Amino acid sequence: MNCKSIVKEISNYLEEALDPSLKTSIEKHLENCEDCRVVVDTTRQTIQIFCNSEPAPLPEDTRVRLRDALFKHLNKLRTGPRV
Amino acid sequence: MSASKLNPLQPRTPLPSQVVKDDEGALVAAAKAGDINAFETLVGRYERKIFRLAQNITQNKEDAEDVMQEAFLKSYQHLGEFQGNSRFYTWLVRIAVNQALMKLRKRRPNQVSLDEEVDTGEDTMPREVEDWGPSPEERYKQAELGGILSSTIAELEPPFRIVFQLRDIEELSTEETAEALGLSVPAVKSRLLRARLKLRQKLNRYFRQGENS
Numbered sequence: 123m124n125c126k127s128i129v130k131e132i133s134n135y136l137e138e139a140l141d142p143s144l145k146t147s148i149e150k151h152l153e154n155c156e157d158c159r160v161v162v163d164t165t166r167q168t169i170q171i172f173c174n175s176e177p178a179p180l181p182e183d184t185r186v187r188l189r190d191a192l193f194k195h196l197n198k199l200r201t202g203p204r205v
Numbered sequence: 206m207s208a209s210k211l212n213p214l215q216p217r218t219p220l221p222s223q224v225v226k227d228d229e230g231a232l233v234a235a236a237k238a239g240d241i242n243a244f245e246t247l248v249g250r251y252e253r254k255i256f257r258l259a260q261n262i263t264q265n266k267e268d269a270e271d272v273m274q275e276a277f278l279k280s281y282q283h284l285g286e287f288q289g290n291s292r293f294y295t296w297l298v299r300i301a302v303n304q305a306l307m308k309l310r311k312r313r314p315n316q317v318s319l320d321e322e323v324d325t326g327e328d329t330m331p332r333e334v335e336d337w338g339p340s341p342e343e344r345y346k347q348a349e350l351g352g353i354l355s356s357t358i359a360e361l362e363p364p365f366r367i368v369f370q371l372r373d374i375e376e377l378s379t380e381e382t383a384e385a386l387g388l389s390v391p392a393v394k395s396r397l398l399r400a401r402l403k404l405r406q407k408l409n410r411y412f413r414q415g416e417n418s
């Protein structure tokens with residue numbers, strides 16, 4: 123396998139969605155190719171950093187407007203439309 | 206630089222989902238039965254994530270606010286149709302994504318075709334190959350890291366950033382992502398690979414070894 127074909131399989135490799143023989147040949151390549159090791163490792167980190175990141179708290183004005191909109195509509199839905 | 210601490214052969218550890226709590230099903234059932242407080246608990250639990258999702262897709266605060274409000278209202282109105290064969294959160298994400306795509310298309314009608322053939326060619330190949338320094342999560346404060354991530358994802362074109370958002374941030378499966386966006390599974394996979402590689406490349410400038418925060 124060459125470096126280019128490793129890159130094409132990165133997602134499948136990281137998601138462990140490869141058949142065993144392909145996985146073995148990728149790992150053989152990784153043992154001998156530092157560049158590909160770095161690419162695989164930093165791609166893995168990229169996914170993990172995004173996946174683990176906590177969303178910021180809502181801006182206060184955004185929060186207030188969301189609550190207002192919900193109260194208005196939920197109460198209307200609960201009591202049914204006025205005739 | 207030492208290559209020894211690189212450990213690409215180690216399998217990716219499954220990430221604990223930060224989203225689903227055990228009582229989600231009970232809250233949804235209560236909300237279905239008309240308990241508004243239960244629904245408000247669900248809103249409080251997911252509002253930050255839905256707002257971030259909407260912002261990442263629309264890239265516009267006002268639109269993101271509208272999307273979030275519409276998504277929660279729609280989910281309440283259609284709660285009776287929610288079958289419970291997927292997570293409530295996954296269902297909510299799909300509603301929010303639809304709303305967000307409508308906003309995005311309204312603002313940029315010529316730019317947002319998710320299903321058009323995208324070039325998955327040569328520029329995907331990694332150019333700068335440098336090891337990253339110590340864990341970025343240790344090097345940056347949470348808010349600072351959040352800023353880096355949102356500005357980095359903003360640089361991707363919509364077809365890539367939306368697929369990445371659903372798959373790697375909201376943790377939908379490939380099939381769920383394909384269904385939510387009306388794409389084929391291979392199309393999701395190729396966009397996702399490209400998005401991951403592009404983001405890796407862009408994050409390099411913050412996280413590479415020797416880079417001072």
Ligand SMILES: [Zn+2]
Pocket residue numbers: 124125128151155156157158159
């Ligand atoms: Zn290689």
